[in-house]
Amino acid sequence: MKIYKKGSLYLTEGGEMRDDLINIYKDAPAIFETIREEIGKVVVGQKAVVEQILVGILAGGHILLESNPGLGKTLLVKTIASTTGLHFSRIQCTPDLMPADITGTTLIEEVEGSKHFRFEEGPIFANIVLADEINRASPRTQSAMLEAMQEKQVTVGKNTYRLEEPFFVLATQNPIEMEGTFPLPEAQLDRFLLKVFIDYPSPEEEYQIMERYTGHAEPKVERVITRRELLSLQQLVRDVPISDDLKRAAIKAVVSSRSWEGVEYGASPRASIGLILASKARALLSGRDYVDRADLEVMARPIFRHRIILTFDSERRGVTTDQVISEIMKAI
Template sequence: MTPRDDILELKALMSRSVLGQEAIVDRLLLGLLANGHLLVEGLPGLAKTRAVKSLAANLETGMNRIQFVPDLLPSDVTGTEVYHNADGRGEFQFQAGPIFNNIILADEINRAPAKVQAALLEAMEERQVTVAGTTHKLPELFMVMATQNPIEQEGTYPLPEAQMDRFLMHVMITYPDETSEVEIVRMVRSEAVPSNGNKPETKTISQQVVFDARKEIDSVYTSEAVETYIVDLISATRFPERYNDQLKKWIHVGASPRGSIGLDKCSRAHAWLKGNDHVTPDDIRAVIHDVLRHRIMLSYEANADGVSADEVIAEIVKVVAVS
């Protein structure tokens, strides 16, 4: 089997237990393939935790869940030096925190204060943790999926825009459709039935498949015209007045170069998943909302008029032409 066949099998395995939420399954795989992190926003009970657990269960990886709360400390995430006394000799030894694993679920990240958020985001960016002057490398396969609840804002610490920029994608998930919800009810009912110890054998996908897939994605061809299209889309967020007065009214601050890099990475991974060896404008349009949603700061006028980031991005896609 090719790496793509294995990744598609991983997707099929995840889809068996995450019903009605194809978007989160697709985006988790895109984040994994593009070696980035996800910020997932959605109401409680929409399978955010289930999705990341399904990924870890079907891939040969470890997973840790960190529940972010107001009294959490940075050392509760990264780890700390602990004093040990053995044979009359005392020394400090590093005790690794839950961040040292392959897949990290940072649940309700906006419930922890800025110091804790910064500790997590530093590990995400640098792929290492420094404690007491010593640097500790994180695993080669390392991905964070952070969640936040859009309706409970009391007692929360919203992520600053500059820190949100560290996430490759900001994924919004909504309610499943009625047909899927019927299937969800049946699935949960069947899971509650005792199995009498006869659990079916399940296949797990090797980590090496992910690394092999990333090598193939690196060779996906992006033409000069497509590269120009990516840069033009990002430029439209920075200089909206070049396109129309409406965009100028809506956008306060545009996307950083991480936006261009994110569009390039995700569009190549999207093209590869479809079985293509080159990126098309459709691949870019398929991922642009998730890549740019958290990188654009809307103006006061946009917020006052109830204009969302998705509406602004849709307007940008409409007015920016492919060269």
């Protein structure tokens, strides 16, 4: 990102830049490196996963994490929340979970002989909300999160309550144990900026995990940045320059997904916006002041994989969404 000085003002392509943004911009590479080091104290390996989650947070989007049980999804989210010092809450999704258990409810309490209504906030009122096994919640309860994810507000009765910025939903789901689950509808999946897969660790990494968590003291992390600094970094993401050629390439990839062979439904315009923002965030995370082709190629999979619906014939032949995304990106 180029920063110009005009008189006593600092300017970017997006306009005037405050002094606090100048400072956080200069410190950004060191901040991200420290965050990775702190997360590495608790989470072994999974560097690509950590990068994608940090990209999602910088871009201000929600993230869907998918993996088999026991791969540390919850631990990873809690660790990232600790390094950022943000208010963290966890929702364990079950079939009997009600919408009010998420959003909160209005209570009647008696004070000095008179009755008053008081709103009791639910766990959605946090900066980072972990919706654990979201596909186990009923569709009614899943839909209770839609307004919070899209509008960053909660409506209970006739009252609307704003959620504090920054606000992220990091939801997890397991690709196995489908009995008793409610798959997320496409309209709700589209509200997640990224869908991130977590794979098994290598044998060497699994040995490190065993050594680390069979001792007396479990590792702890320290806070690296403040809420205000994170909001400043999110603002900086939108100022990262990207060429018109890469913008057109992103649009071409999204449009191509809608008519690609073996695809029943392609990506929505949200994918275009998400791909550009995620690429900008990855560039800033990498310490670069511009977006390059690699940013688009790396972020295409987590951006597209939950927005592209394959035909029945493609699924029958064992074609995966990631394979289709790779073909699309090579073609453009």
